[in-house]
Amino acid sequence: MVDNKPQDQVIDLNEVMRQYDTESRYRTLKGWQNYFILAVAVAMSLFHLYTAGFGLLLAMKQRAVHLAFVLFLTFLMYPATKKSPSGKIPWYDFILATIAAYTVLYMVIHFNELIMRSGLPTTMDIFIGFLGIGMLLEATRRVSNPVLPILAIISIIYCYFGRYFPSLFAHRGFNTARIINHMYLGTEGVFGVPISVSATFVFMFILFGSILQETGMGKFVIDLALAIAGKSTGGPAKVAVLSSGIMGTISGSSVANVCTTGTFTIPLMKSIGYKPHFAAAVEAVASTGGQIMPPIMGAAAFIMAEFLGVPYIKVALAAVIPALLYYAAVIIQVHLEATRLGLLGLPKERLPELWKLLRAKGHLLIPLFAIIYFLVAGYTPMKAAYYGVLTTIAVSFISKETRLTFTKLIDGLANGAKGSLGVACACGTVGIIVGMATLTGLGLRIASLIITISQGNLLITLLLTMVTCILLGAGLPTTANFIVTSTIAAPALLQLGVAPIAAYMFVLYFGIAADLSPPVALAAYAGAGIAGSEPMKTGVTAVKLALAGFLVPYIYVMNPMLVLVDVTPIPFVLAIATAMMGVFLLGMSTIGYYKAQIPFWLRIIIFCGAIGLLKPGLYSDTLGLAVMIFTIFFQKRRALRKVEK
Structure with a gap:
């Protein structure tokens, strides 16, 4: 296509x-x-x-x-x-x-x-x-x-x-x-933890993604997303979310992912009636989220595992629920926007047949499942990626269309090496900054300064850390941004008793969010370049669509069960259920539509209800649930009155 x-x-x-x-x-x-x-x-x-x-x-x-x-x-x-x-x-x-x-x-x-x-x-x-x-x-x-x-x-x-x-x-x-x-x-410096991770885990996963791409994985993922979601309301936007999420977890680069899947999904969204800036924003948000989507995630996740001193699979599992909340919010918003505009899905004759597609190319999913198996089985990420590469080469021969010829294999090996250069240089250079922090003790000094400014208030400390991550993200790649902020800012969160994995995940999310946040929203601007839309408007729309991504980190810091810390069954299930309902309300508030146009005053109330559901606590959950019930009832009545007229 x-x-x-x-x-x-x-x-x-x-x-x-x-x-x-x-x-x-x-x-x-x-x-x-x-x-x-x-x-x-x-x-x-x-x-x-x-x-x-x-x-x-x-x-x-x-x-x-x-x-x-x-x-x-x-x-x-x-x-x-x-x-x-x-x-x-x-x-x-x-x-x-x-x-x-x-x-x-x-x-x-x-x-x-x-x-x-x-x-x-x-x-x-x-x-x-x-x-x-x-x-x-x-x-x-x-x-x-x-x-x-x-x-x-x-x-x-x-x-x-x-x-x-x-x-x-x-x-x-x-x-x-x-x-x-x-x-x-x-x-301690250039040859420290960052370059160590680059020389082992990160390179192997970049190589895995590169060789997988040579089998035709990119087109297969888009066709698979089309078969699953293409005929639903606003189907092309959901196709963008699904395909970009899958591709993002393999590529780990927001901009590259936008340019890979966006060349197909953005024109498709525009063709059924989505406005150019909205189509570009959807692609940018979906592509950026790939860096927090297990099982592979972005390079920063491997460095997080090293900093925490835990197996990578623990980081990947902890990221599952936040990533699902992020993508659920985007799916809900594109669905509500499509409903508001009266946009339909694609006709059946334009869509690939799911089972026929899986029979022809479904074997390309085997390497992804293999990676998950090896990680769960206790293999190191590097070993899991190594066997993932071998599995990819082997399964490619199942079909003539996906077969890795000698030329394709050479291209995959070469592109894997070329794709690692930016991450490796960033890891080596940021090692100097980490070395400075260990030599001078600056990290602890800044942590003390942040706590002093916030007077020990966790919410203010989180806000200051978020601003630091986004500002640094304006000029640094995600990996470098994460290493710097986890060295300089994360210690403040740890001093206030935040669970280590929640603190580092918080830093990771907002380092990635910089790809969407104007004035340097590179993923959004790349999408705008493909869509022919105004870059700043696209960036602002992307921030609105990714609003859950900006709120969810606060929630799992306050309720670390969402990142699998001290899990107890019933509270855990309730936390997920209320968070999903909160994301649903958040989508209503952002788009301003559910069954009918939502008045501005009610959108404010809905936003407060969403925060109540996302924030852990009986009273806040009860308040949020009441807002949701009232909104659904009120909007259905408004929609009925509109039909009767």
């Missing part, structure tokens, strides 16, 4: 990707340079596949080889400036790529000597560390934007000049050798 679009639309899509997804701004190469990049990218994927299957190298060596591949490819694939050549690799980028790779491989080549003189670096060690940090920051700037490297530089300056800062943030200061030793020659 998507393939039948005119060529000019494809060109527009490429422009949208380059405009809103910085990781898509790589060079378009031909000839031997293209084959060279292909060979290096495939080698990188094969290295990770081998180590995932047959055993990792020593921690520092594994991370160093991973980062060496990343820096080498980044300098070759991404131009330094807009004026730099985009169709070929200039000679100086070959030199920079080689230097960058060597500064990291230095950790492997001289591993034994570095261990022997741990804490006593030589002049050469310091020089290589200084050069390596500079190369990493430049690579991150190329693949992302200057914000994260600037934060890393400020962190280094703070480490050095700490004694000159105001008393609340002051520390004794550290010399250059101590800073570089901490940031680069050990496992």
Whole structure:
């Protein structure tokens, strides 16, 4: 279906990707340079596949080889400036790529000597560390934007000049050798937890998604969503929600997901009567939610598991109910909007037949179920992804249409490596910020400051943390945003007694919400580019549609049973039931329609009722339930009177 679009639309899509997804701004190469990049990218994927299957190298060596591949490819694939050549690799980028790779491989080549003189670096060690940090920051700037490297530089300056800062943030200061030793020659900075997760779990899941895509998974997911929801009221919008949710959990990138499924779903929504800005907003909200949708989620979820020191499956299970509430809210709102506008579903003849589709391509779902099985069975995420890749290759041969040919397999391996560059650079650079926090104790200082400002009030602390996450998200990728805020802001929530998994999940949600929140709502703007709608209006509509995503984190902080903390059966079931009813009321309030147009005064009351149901407590639930019963009765009477007239 998507393939039948005119060529000019494809060109527009490429422009949208380059405009809103910085990781898509790589060079378009031909000839031997293209084959060279292909060979290096495939080698990188094969290295990770081998180590995932047959055993990792020593921690520092594994991370160093991973980062060496990343820096080498980044300098070759991404131009330094807009004026730099985009169709070929200039000679100086070959030199920079080689230097960058060597500064990291230095950790492997001289591993034994570095261990022997741990804490006593030589002049050469310091020089290589200084050069390596500079190369990493430049690579991150190329693949992302200057914000994260600037934060890393400020962190280094703070480490050095700490004694000159105001008393609340002051520390004794550290010399250059101590800073570089901490940031680069050990496992507290660049080679810390973030790059460790990137070099193991994250890369393997990106590779899994890339190879799965080569089997035709993208088109299958859209066809499956069409078969399930296409004929219902406002069907195309529900198709967008379902397909983008499934694809988002595999891709982990909001903007890339919008551009993958949105090219089909947005025109389809517009064709039955949805306004362009609403269609784009629905796609953006659904695509963004993929990062919180188990079983795979986004890269930040794997880092959360490492920070919490728990198996990844525990994080995935904790995310199930919040993710369902998020998507239920979106489905309810698109249904109410379709009802308000009188929009019907698609005719049966335009829809694929569900059972016929499952017989032809249903085997493509097997790798997803395999991933879930391996995670539940206690395998590490990396091992689960490794077996997921092997399962994908095997099941692809069930059908000629999905078969992974040698060319497709090579493309999948190469695209997996290329897709990891942005996350890996962000993880390495944000490691400097984490290293600064551990070296200076800044995280605890900021936590104390937040608690002082909020005077120990949990709600105010949550609001301050939310604003911090969204502001940082304006310039940082989700993964980097999560690491920074979980290091700087989350300790305040922990000090106030918030359950650790609820605190980190809160930070994750609002880091992701930045993709929808103007003025830098990249996912919404990408959707607007496809829909031809006004970007800011699309962003505001996306925030309205994702309102549940902005409220649900507050609820599971106050009622951690929703993230599976201290679960008792009856209160747990009641919490889910009242939360679902609250989401239903929230949809009514946002859209302003149920059976008939809802008066403004009643929308305010409905919103308060929704908050009452979402907030745990007998009195608040009773109040919310009363509002819901009254609203349903009142709106049905209004609809009947309208019909009688």
